[in-house]
Amino acid sequence: MLKEGWYHVLVGFVSLGFVLLLSGLALFMFSKGTEAAQHELLLSVVTSVQGIYVLLYSLEMVLLVHNVGMLHVGKDVWKQLDVIMYFLVVAEFVLISMASVQSERPGNVYPIILQGSFITLVSCRIVKTLQKRVVLFVWIWDLLDWYPQPEAVLRPQLATTDTREQRLNKLQTLKNVVDIQQRYPNIEVATKTRQAARRILNKALDGLKELHEGGLLDDKQFGLLFGNLSWMIQRADGMPTNVVVGNAAFNTMLSVPWLTHDVVPRLLQSFYQYLREGELLVEKNSMHDCVFIICSGIVRVSGCNEEPWVNPVHLANSDSTHFYFCEGAFQDYLVAPDTLGLLGFLTVMPSVCQCVCETDVEMCCIPMEEMTLLVEQNP
Numbered sequence: 001m002l003k004e005g006w007y008h009v010l011v012g013f014v015s016l017g018f019v020l021l022l023s024g025l026a027l028f029m030f031s032k033g034t035e036a037a038q039h040e041l042l043l044s045v046v047t048s049v050q051g052i053y054v055l056l057y058s059l060e061m062v063l064l065v066h067n068v069g070m071l072h073v074g075k076d077v078w079k080q081l082d083v084i085m086y087f088l089v090v091a092e093f094v095l096i097s098m099a100s101v102q103s104e105r106p107g108n109v110y111p112i113i114l115q116g117s118f119i120t121l122v123s124c125r126i127v128k129t130l131q132k133r134v135v136l137f138v139w140i141w142d143l144l145d146w147y148p149q150p151e152a153v154l155r156p157q158l159a160t161t162d163t164r165e166q167r168l169n170k171l172q173t174l175k176n177v178v179d180i181q182q183r184y185p186n187i188e189v190a191t192k193t194r195q196a197a198r199r200i201l202n203k204a205l206d207g208l209k210e211l212h213e214g215g216l217l218d219d220k221q222f223g224l225l226f227g228n229l230s231w232m233i234q235r236a237d238g239m240p241t242n243v244v245v246g247n248a249a250f251n252t253m254l255s256v257p258w259l260t261h262d263v264v265p266r267l268l269q270s271f272y273q274y275l276r277e278g279e280l281l282v283e284k285n286s287m288h289d290c291v292f293i294i295c296s297g298i299v300r301v302s303g304c305n306e307e308p309w310v311n312p313v314h315l316a317n318s319d320s321t322h323f324y325f326c327e328g329a330f331q332d333y334l335v336a337p338d339t340l341g342l343l344g345f346l347t348v349m350p351s352v353c354q355c356v357c358e359t360d361v362e363m364c365c366i367p368m369e370e371m372t373l374l375v376e377q378n379p
Contacts, residue, residue: 249295288344297361303353
């Protein structure tokens with residue numbers, strides 16, 4: 001069965017065919033020498049084509065309303081435009097049908113104006129339907145077809161350039177995400193909540209199907225649970241899009257698994273710091289002074305691993321996992337709630353990486369002595 005997104009694309013392509021057909025018929029009706037019988041026949045064909053389009057559009061709207069759930073189509077402007085255009089198209093179809101029946105002479109201007117407005121509506125519908133899909137497909141195609149693989153192998157300089165561009169793209173994406181997180185933390189929390197709810201419900205649905213296939217649930221129990229889960233999944237789109245949140249740094253610290261709830265306020269009050277872009281956090285071949293917990297911003301971690309796995313007994317003190325899976329120079333970016341210096345605290349070894357603030361960074365800098373006390377209090 002087609003999913004909703006692909007059904008939109010199908011309706012868009014059908015609409016494109018209708019536009020071409022209606023445009024050709026409109027041009028034919030404008031041509032001189034068109035007899036009255038031919039004119040009436042053309043109007044009948046046009047009306048039939050528009051009826052098919054309205055039928056497809058009605059099916060699409062049923063899918064849209066069903067997936068949004070409980071007729072809550074007013075939460076998104078994009079969906080509101082769908083509803084508005086749907087009623088316009090239906091009204092257009094009724095009017096052109098009435099004009100076709102009442103038309104007595106080929107030169108009637110009224111049905112021609114209606115035909116032109118209908119073609120305009122369908123054209124707008126095509127652009128609206130396919131715009132996001134086409135942009136997404138082109139973007140993915142650019143990523144997949146950036147260059148032929150043999151050419152990259154034969155031209156190391158091209159591969160190096162591409163790697164550099166990928167790092168810049170990743171950095172720019174991280175900056176945009178961090179900017180959204182800092183400006184609109186309420187929207188971020190709401191979005192993550194909806195994503196988590198969908199993921200949990202989808203996994204529950206998969207588990208329910210496995211239980212039914214394994215014979216652990218009969219058809220009646222499966223039908224009841226399946227209906228409840230399906231309704232909850234449909235209602236997930238109706239969850240709040242804006243959630244009031246408290247202090248962002250405090251919430252980030254709470255997400256660190258090895259910190260208890262009672263010590264977070266004291267740590268933030270005593271060791272919170274705001275660092276500017278370009279400030280050096282950790283220098284290569286030096287010991288960590290603190291364990292840094294990033295609350296907001298981006299930290300760049302760079303280094304060089306010339307002989308990976310040279311000493312499998314002792315784990316190198318790296319703040320990025322990239323160090324263990326690559327050979328040569330590497331660069332990585334850390335964001336909240338990532339931690340720097342945790343391996344340094346555990347191994348008491350100098351850092352093999354250099355850490356610099358890529359943007360303005362908020363973090364909690366916990367001294368090593370305080371870390372020792374935390375471990376003793378919560379072993």
